[in-house]
Amino acid sequence: MDATAHVLSTKGFAGTRLTDVAKHAELQAPAIYYYFASREDLIEEAMFRGINDLRDHLQRALDALPTDTTPMDRILTAAEVHLRHGLDLSDYARASIRNSGQIPDRLRARQKKELTAYHRIWQRLIAAAAADGQIRGDLDPKIAQSLILGALNWSAEWWDPRRNSVDTLVTNAQAFIRHSLAPAAKPARRRAKGRAAG
Amino acid sequence: MDATAHVLSTKGFAGTRLTDVAKHAELQAPAIYYYFASREDLIEEAMFRGINDLRDHLQRALDALPTDTTPMDRILTAAEVHLRHGLDLSDYARASIRNSGQIPDRLRARQKKELTAYHRIWQRLIAAAAADGQIRGDLDPKIAQSLILGALNWSAEWWDPRRNSVDTLVTNAQAFIRHSLAPAAKPARRRAKGRAAG
Amino acid sequence: MDATAHVLSTKGFAGTRLTDVAKHAELQAPAIYYYFASREDLIEEAMFRGINDLRDHLQRALDALPTDTTPMDRILTAAEVHLRHGLDLSDYARASIRNSGQIPDRLRARQKKELTAYHRIWQRLIAAAAADGQIRGDLDPKIAQSLILGALNWSAEWWDPRRNSVDTLVTNAQAFIRHSLAPAAKPARRRAKGRAAG
Amino acid sequence: MDATAHVLSTKGFAGTRLTDVAKHAELQAPAIYYYFASREDLIEEAMFRGINDLRDHLQRALDALPTDTTPMDRILTAAEVHLRHGLDLSDYARASIRNSGQIPDRLRARQKKELTAYHRIWQRLIAAAAADGQIRGDLDPKIAQSLILGALNWSAEWWDPRRNSVDTLVTNAQAFIRHSLAPAAKPARRRAKGRAAG
DNA sequence: TATGAATGAGTTTTCATTCAT
DNA sequence: CATGAATGAAAACTCATTCAT
Structure with missing residues (x-):
C-alpha cells in the first residue's frame, strides 16, 4: 500500500494510524483488513518493500554499467541511485530508512535481512575500490560506508526541491563521496598527515 | 526530564508514552503533570534542550581552541563534538535529531530556531574554511554541510560500541570529512597538524 | 442523545460522565465518539435541543389557539406548555434549564441564542397583555416574566407526581400567575370563561 | 469556608474542585484537609450553612416585626429576606439552593432537615394568612408556597445588578406575590374561570 | 498550620479491530 | 469488496487525597 509508505515516512512507526493510511488511499480504515491481517503486517510489508525495491533498483543499475566501469564510478552510481530512489521515487525507501530504529524487532526480521543484503x-x-587502491588507507571501509549512507539517507530530512535540483544534489554528493574516499590525486607525492583528536 | 529524552530517542515522537517516561524516571505517570502541563510540553522541552545543549557544547569547544587553529581543524573539532555529544553523552541530542521530522510543527518552533542557530x-x-581556500570549488557549501551533518547524525543509527570505539569513529569521520572537503593537495607541502577538541 | 439529557438533568454539567450516558443508552462509552466529537459537543447539543424543542412546542401551541384568545389566556397557555414540557416530557428541557448556570460560556452560545428567542x-x-390593560401597572414586565419563569422552572426541583397530578399543578400555577399579573378586577364584570387544559 | 460556597454556587456540586476552592481561599488544596476531613465534608458543611444561615436570618427578621403585622406583610417580609439573602449576601444560600438536586443523598441529610425547617x-x-382569609381559595397552599420560593430562588439565575437594583426587584416580587395570593379586592363580585390551552 | 511532591482511582479520548450488512 | 457501527484495550489527563517536611 503506497499510502502506508507515505504516512510511515512522515509520521514514523508509532504515528502511523490506520485512519490516516486509509484516508490517503481514499478508503475507510476497516477496508485495510481486506488486504492485510493487521496493522503490523501492513507496516512490515511496507518496510520490507522499501529496501527490497531499493536493492533491486541498485542491482539493475549496477548490472547496466559497462563492464569496464571503475570501482569508484560504480560507487558513485550507487550513490546516485540511492539518492534518487529515496528522494524522487520512493516513499517506501524513506519509510524503510527513517523508521529502522523505531520498529519492534519482531517486525524487522525480513527488512533487516534485506537491508543486510x-x-x-x-x-x-567498496572492497573492490579498496582492492584497486582507490580508497585511502586511513579509512575503515565499514565505517566509511556507513558515513556515506548516512550522508545520503539524511538528505531526505533537509533536501528542499525548491532550493536545489536533485541533479545538483547528486553531483555534489558524488564529488563529496569521491574525495572523502579517494587517496590524494595521482602524481601524488606526500599526503597530509593530519592528526585528529584523542 | 532525562527519561523523556531517552524514550524519545528510542521510540520516536508518537511512540513516546508517558508511562514509559515515568517508568524510566521511577515515577508514576501522573507525576509528570506536576512538572509539565502536557505530554506535548514535555516533549517540546526535551527536543529544545537537545539542540540547545549541543549548541552550547559546541560553542564552548570552539571557544576553547587556540586562536591560530585553522578553519579545517575547527570543522573537525565541531565534527568530533557533534559525534561525541550524540553518541556518548546525550539522549537529548539523539532525541532532538532523530525526531525532527516526525514532530508537529507546533512543537518545533523553539527547537527549529535553536537548530538554525x-x-x-x-x-x-565552513565559510571560513572556504575563504581560506580549504574547500574545493566544486562543492556547494550548504550542501556539503548538510551531507556532513547527515553522515554524523546517522551514526546514532548504526554505531555499535562493541565494534568500534568512539575514538575510532571520530578519527575516521574526521578523515572522511577532511578529504571530502579539501582541495587536492596539489604540490602539497605540508598540511596542518590539526588538533581537535578534547 | 436522550441519555445525555437524562443524565445531565440529574447530575449537572460537571457530573455528567460519559460512562453514565453510555450506560443509559446501552452502549460503551467510546461509541459516543462515533456520533459526537467530544463530551462537550454532546452536552452542547443536548442543551441546545432542550430549549429548541421547548420553543417549537410553545410556538405550535400558541399558533393552535383561536385568534380571539385573550392575551392573558395566551400567557396561561404558555405556562402550561412550559410546565408540562419540563415535567412530563422532556429531560432535555430540564437539562437545559437546570444547567444553564453551570456550563462554560463556550458551550452556551447556541443555547443562549435559542433561550433569548x-x-x-x-x-x-406579556407586552400584548400589558397593552390590553391586563397587567397591573406596578409590575415591571421583564421582572414579572422572570419571576413567572422562575416559579415554573423551579417546579422540576420539588414537584412530586405522587403528591399532585400535573393537572393540579398546572391549574394552580395558572391561577397563581393570572392573579400575580392581573389588575384588581375593579368593578369587575366577567372575565374569560376558561377551562383548564387536559 | 466561604470559598467553597462561592465555587459551589457557580460550578455545581460535581464541578467544585478543591483546587478552585483553595485558589479562592488563597491556599493550596491540601491545606483544606487541615480543616475538613474530605471534600464531601466540606461541601456538606457549606450546604448546611446555606440554609441554616438563611433560616436564622429569616427567623430574626420575623421576630423583629411588630406583633400586629398582618400575615400577608409577614410573607412579604419573608420574601424580601429570602431574596436579599440569596442575592446580596450569601454564596451559601445560592450554593445550597442551586445544588439541592445534584447532591448525593448521603450529603443532604442535615441540609434537608434544615430545609424542611x-x-x-x-x-x-401561609397558613396564618389563609386562616385570616388573605389567600384565595383556589390555591393549594403548598403549591403556592413552592411557586413563590421558585420565583425567588430562580432570581439568582437571571438577576443582573446592572439592570435592576435589589430594591426594585424586591418591590416587584412583593407585588407579584401579594396579588398572586390575595383574594380579589374587597367588593369582589365574581372571579375568573380561567381557560388554558389544549 | 501549610505546602511541595507524589499517587491511585477514575475519566475522557484514541485507535486497532470486529462484524453484520 | 467495502463500510457503518461498535467495542476493548490502552493512552493522556484530572483530581482528591496522602505524606514528609
Missing part, C-alpha cells in the same frame, strides 16, 4: 552490495563495491 | 555556527566554520 | 416569545405575550 | 416557617406564614 543491500549493505552487502555496497560492501562489495 | 546551530547550523549557523557550522555555516560560519 | 424563547424569552422573546414570552415578552411578546 | 425553613419550609415550615413559610408554611406557618
Whole structure:
C-alpha cells in the first residue's frame, strides 16, 4: 500500500494510524483488513518493500554499467541511485530508512535481512575500490560506508526541491563521496598527515 | 526530564508514552503533570534542550581552541563534538535529531530556531574554511554541510560500541570529512597538524 | 442523545460522565465518539435541543389557539406548555434549564441564542397583555416574566407526581400567575370563561 | 469556608474542585484537609450553612416585626429576606439552593432537615394568612408556597445588578406575590374561570 | 498550620479491530 | 469488496487525597 509508505515516512512507526493510511488511499480504515491481517503486517510489508525495491533498483543499475566501469564510478552510481530512489521515487525507501530504529524487532526480521543484503552490495563495491587502491588507507571501509549512507539517507530530512535540483544534489554528493574516499590525486607525492583528536 | 529524552530517542515522537517516561524516571505517570502541563510540553522541552545543549557544547569547544587553529581543524573539532555529544553523552541530542521530522510543527518552533542557530555556527566554520581556500570549488557549501551533518547524525543509527570505539569513529569521520572537503593537495607541502577538541 | 439529557438533568454539567450516558443508552462509552466529537459537543447539543424543542412546542401551541384568545389566556397557555414540557416530557428541557448556570460560556452560545428567542416569545405575550390593560401597572414586565419563569422552572426541583397530578399543578400555577399579573378586577364584570387544559 | 460556597454556587456540586476552592481561599488544596476531613465534608458543611444561615436570618427578621403585622406583610417580609439573602449576601444560600438536586443523598441529610425547617416557617406564614382569609381559595397552599420560593430562588439565575437594583426587584416580587395570593379586592363580585390551552 | 511532591482511582479520548450488512 | 457501527484495550489527563517536611 503506497499510502502506508507515505504516512510511515512522515509520521514514523508509532504515528502511523490506520485512519490516516486509509484516508490517503481514499478508503475507510476497516477496508485495510481486506488486504492485510493487521496493522503490523501492513507496516512490515511496507518496510520490507522499501529496501527490497531499493536493492533491486541498485542491482539493475549496477548490472547496466559497462563492464569496464571503475570501482569508484560504480560507487558513485550507487550513490546516485540511492539518492534518487529515496528522494524522487520512493516513499517506501524513506519509510524503510527513517523508521529502522523505531520498529519492534519482531517486525524487522525480513527488512533487516534485506537491508543486510543491500549493505552487502555496497560492501562489495567498496572492497573492490579498496582492492584497486582507490580508497585511502586511513579509512575503515565499514565505517566509511556507513558515513556515506548516512550522508545520503539524511538528505531526505533537509533536501528542499525548491532550493536545489536533485541533479545538483547528486553531483555534489558524488564529488563529496569521491574525495572523502579517494587517496590524494595521482602524481601524488606526500599526503597530509593530519592528526585528529584523542 | 532525562527519561523523556531517552524514550524519545528510542521510540520516536508518537511512540513516546508517558508511562514509559515515568517508568524510566521511577515515577508514576501522573507525576509528570506536576512538572509539565502536557505530554506535548514535555516533549517540546526535551527536543529544545537537545539542540540547545549541543549548541552550547559546541560553542564552548570552539571557544576553547587556540586562536591560530585553522578553519579545517575547527570543522573537525565541531565534527568530533557533534559525534561525541550524540553518541556518548546525550539522549537529548539523539532525541532532538532523530525526531525532527516526525514532530508537529507546533512543537518545533523553539527547537527549529535553536537548530538554525546551530547550523549557523557550522555555516560560519565552513565559510571560513572556504575563504581560506580549504574547500574545493566544486562543492556547494550548504550542501556539503548538510551531507556532513547527515553522515554524523546517522551514526546514532548504526554505531555499535562493541565494534568500534568512539575514538575510532571520530578519527575516521574526521578523515572522511577532511578529504571530502579539501582541495587536492596539489604540490602539497605540508598540511596542518590539526588538533581537535578534547 | 436522550441519555445525555437524562443524565445531565440529574447530575449537572460537571457530573455528567460519559460512562453514565453510555450506560443509559446501552452502549460503551467510546461509541459516543462515533456520533459526537467530544463530551462537550454532546452536552452542547443536548442543551441546545432542550430549549429548541421547548420553543417549537410553545410556538405550535400558541399558533393552535383561536385568534380571539385573550392575551392573558395566551400567557396561561404558555405556562402550561412550559410546565408540562419540563415535567412530563422532556429531560432535555430540564437539562437545559437546570444547567444553564453551570456550563462554560463556550458551550452556551447556541443555547443562549435559542433561550433569548424563547424569552422573546414570552415578552411578546406579556407586552400584548400589558397593552390590553391586563397587567397591573406596578409590575415591571421583564421582572414579572422572570419571576413567572422562575416559579415554573423551579417546579422540576420539588414537584412530586405522587403528591399532585400535573393537572393540579398546572391549574394552580395558572391561577397563581393570572392573579400575580392581573389588575384588581375593579368593578369587575366577567372575565374569560376558561377551562383548564387536559 | 466561604470559598467553597462561592465555587459551589457557580460550578455545581460535581464541578467544585478543591483546587478552585483553595485558589479562592488563597491556599493550596491540601491545606483544606487541615480543616475538613474530605471534600464531601466540606461541601456538606457549606450546604448546611446555606440554609441554616438563611433560616436564622429569616427567623430574626420575623421576630423583629411588630406583633400586629398582618400575615400577608409577614410573607412579604419573608420574601424580601429570602431574596436579599440569596442575592446580596450569601454564596451559601445560592450554593445550597442551586445544588439541592445534584447532591448525593448521603450529603443532604442535615441540609434537608434544615430545609424542611425553613419550609415550615413559610408554611406557618401561609397558613396564618389563609386562616385570616388573605389567600384565595383556589390555591393549594403548598403549591403556592413552592411557586413563590421558585420565583425567588430562580432570581439568582437571571438577576443582573446592572439592570435592576435589589430594591426594585424586591418591590416587584412583593407585588407579584401579594396579588398572586390575595383574594380579589374587597367588593369582589365574581372571579375568573380561567381557560388554558389544549 | 501549610505546602511541595507524589499517587491511585477514575475519566475522557484514541485507535486497532470486529462484524453484520 | 467495502463500510457503518461498535467495542476493548490502552493512552493522556484530572483530581482528591496522602505524606514528609
